[in-house]
Amino acid sequence: MQPQNDRAFGLQVHQNNEMLRALWDCEKDDVKFTGFEDYADLVLDIHEDIEGKFEYLLKKETDDKGYDQFKIEEVFEVE
Helix, strand or coil: CCCCCCHHHHHHHHHHHHHHHCCCCCHHHHCCCCCCHHHHHHHHHHHHHCCEECCCEEEEEEECCCEEEEEEEEEEECC
């Protein structure tokens, strides 16, 4: 995330939130940016909850402006 880039920061937060929601089975309101410290704690909480339980098929594309775009295509439970 680039907090110094005012024009792109909102988009970056949105994209990060979407990715975190795709990693973790949750309600939309469970993932939101309220500040960097809280966000870091949220990411750690999600990591602890999913660690070793899932594998992900990740799709990487480049948008028309040359930025990388990532999307979780499928989630696999680890047995």
